[in-house]
Amino acid sequence: MSEPSSRYHGPLLLHTHAIELCRARDEGAAHWTGSFDLGRSQEHVGIARDSWVWREHPFSYPPTLKERAIHYWDGETFAPAARYSGALIKLVPTAWGVPTFEIDGIKMLPTAKASPLDDARHKIALLAPAGKRLLDTCGGLGYFAACALDAGVARVDSFEKNPDVLWLRTLNPWSPDPQATAGRLQLQHADIARALPGLADASFDAIAHDPPRFSIAGELYALDFYRQLARVLRRGGRMFHYTGTPNQVSRGRDLPREVARRLHQAGFRAEPALDGVLATRS
Numbered sequence: 001m002s003e004p005s006s007r008y009h010g011p012l013l014l015h016t017h018a019i020e021l022c023r024a025r026d027e028g029a030a031h032w033t034g035s036f037d038l039g040r041s042q043e044h045v046g047i048a049r050d051s052w053v054w055r056e057h058p059f060s061y062p063p064t065l066k067e068r069a070i071h072y073w074d075g076e077t078f079a080p081a082a083r084y085s086g087a088l089i090k091l092v093p094t095a096w097g098v099p100t101f102e103i104d105g106i107k108m109l110p111t112a113k114a115s116p117l118d119d120a121r122h123k124i125a126l127l128a129p130a131g132k133r134l135l136d137t138c139g140g141l142g143y144f145a146a147c148a149l150d151a152g153v154a155r156v157d158s159f160e161k162n163p164d165v166l167w168l169r170t171l172n173p174w175s176p177d178p179q180a181t182a183g184r185l186q187l188q189h190a191d192i193a194r195a196l197p198g199l200a201d202a203s204f205d206a207i208a209h210d211p212p213r214f215s216i217a218g219e220l221y222a223l224d225f226y227r228q229l230a231r232v233l234r235r236g237g238r239m240f241h242y243t244g245t246p247n248q249v250s251r252g253r254d255l256p257r258e259v260a261r262r263l264h265q266a267g268f269r270a271e272p273a274l275d276g277v278l279a280t281r282s
Contacts, residue, residue: 039097226266
């Protein structure tokens with residue numbers, strides 16, 4: 001199943017928008033300038049007593065919005081970009097403009113030292129994807145795919161099993177739109193653990209593997225899964241595998257080293273790199 005094709009094209013509001021729009025109204029301003037697409041651009045909006053006008057569409061002044069949320073117009077009000085279907089999944093603003101997302105309060109992407117998009121760019125650069133076919137195992141918000149596209153990848157086959165994450169992508173202006181890539185991004189609503197055995201041998205030149213943490217998706221760190229990754233990757237092909245460093249301080253665990261040893265068993269040469277492991281198919 002492919003990604004939902006309908007993308008959101010309305011304004012996105014943060015907590016600060018509600019404050020600043022109301023301040024502009026109270027000060028009698030005719031216009032206010034700000035970003036309604038999470039920092040990708042700046043736009044002028046009209047300010048009136050009873051409404052503010054974005055692209056000729058009037059909106060009521062929003063009440064106080066949640067501070068750690070991104071709000072979209074659902075047809076009646078500005079609602080948080082969040083869904084609950086067994087777990088609370090929400091789009092979360094960052095200081096960089098580019099959002100991250102959380103599952104039950106657990107942040108899925110690093111944001112402390114760089115934007116999640118720049119973080120993905122550093123990792124994709126290790127794979128030198130220009131002209132290659134890339135397997136993106138856990139698509140998330142699509143930042144690995146976006147950076148690979150920018151770097152000249154020939155094709156990205158991306159898998160994301162969570163429908164709520166795919167829905168967040170339709171709201172997020174920083175997520176790549178497969179419909180705008182001339183077929184270079186193929187996004188599938190599927191579980192990579194189930195889809196991987198059906199992929200052809202040596203069909204990829206590089207792999208970006210950015211799974212949820214080990215405690216959530218241990219099957220994506222298993223030896224049998226790694227052997228399947230080795231099977232679909234051509235010899236000499238590279239893989240970046242995000243691991244993080246869970247329990248390093250509290251228990252002295254070295255997950256990158258554990259993963260590197262397991263990848264070696266599966267047919268890779270592997271060493272820790274950045275916040276994960278860089279592996280080469282032997």
